[in-house]
Amino acid sequence: MDSAVHVESGPDHDDLHYLRELEAIKQLKARYCRLLDAKDWSEWRTVFTDDAVNDTSEVGGKKITGADEIVAFLEATLGKTSQPTVHHVHNPEIELTSATTATGVWAMQDVVRLKPGLNLLGYGHYFETYEKVDGTWYIKALKLTRLRVDFFNPLISLRMPTWLNTIAARRAGR
Template structure:
């Protein structure tokens, strides 16, 4: 087992804080700050909604549209973070999310609510002294959704 040096512990703490900012920025709809958490060449992949990874810029635009009229709560749990070099790392995070849209504005997904569980699979890179997400893939193990009831 690899010895945990002070530098390793500091890097893992920084990556944990980076992911905490990711969740907060999504829930607060702070798209400007969210964009700063990624490397310039970062990709994101949501297999439920995409057939291939897209740039972080495109993915953030998708998230912003999907959350229009919604309130989201994202939780990240039990991170498995491994440094692969002094400037790269990988991580897997257990996750749970809940999203509730107002009835009149059901966002880009056309739902009233969504509740899901799964994992974020990520790669990180140290850029100019700060850890950034370079790849993000969200896999869901389970999700339940409800479409708005039709009004007459």
Template sequence: MDDLERLLAIEEIKKLKARYFRYLDQHRWEEYRALFTEDLVLDIPETPGPRRTRDQFVDGARAHLDAGLSIHHGHTPEIEILDDETAEGIWAMEDLVVPDPATGRAAFTGAGYYLEKYRKVDGSWRICHLSLQRLRKDEITA
């Protein structure tokens, strides 16, 4: 992969992550689902339990947020292209999550990092591994 191809791949991955945040916040669930590989691996310590599939992850986000509000921001990406079809990235993140009150879950704000792996599938970059490492999470009380 030459330098131009590497830069284009980095830009495509930046767009992928921008869509991740936007589709999640806009509740565009099927478009959100399409951002991930079918064999997505998740590492989100605040939601422990058995390994979840891509569909379980997206359906869980939908149940948690469909009647709620979220605002996600990603910053300062560090993306490394490993080869023509794989890459890794780190994103600083901040979020505000106000779940549907019917879920009984508290609203919170937080910050930390996404550590991700990407794979090219049918010519498009997809997230194949997502790890969220929070540095801070603060509940919001009304």
């Protein structure tokens, strides 16, 4: 059995170029998380194409089109300094589909302070598409799915069934 790791090149790419492109997309996603959690909205805007789509409808949110609209919505819902968030992504599955497009799936975990004494700990995946414009990669579309959601405060932790989470998220206006 051959235990060597083989990296397949994307269309018309040599291996080094291919790996550089993958790393650029990983750095893009790292900036997405850091800037979102830092609530640096003007810089966070720079990770998206102008016509980006953010779809959280499967987890009780909504589908938003347009980078400015995405930023405005997240700033309004998570922008308070009293509402810290922590977003971690890992295990990327990135595929270059052309010289200027790619897809990716990221395992994710986030912690969101919904209000004093009520926090969300979520686990799921980001499904994304990317577009390279003038040599720079941007997020073109993002879809969030959740495998598990726990609500907690300093005293108790409660695992929320998916169906109940969807109802709670809709009522909270997320």
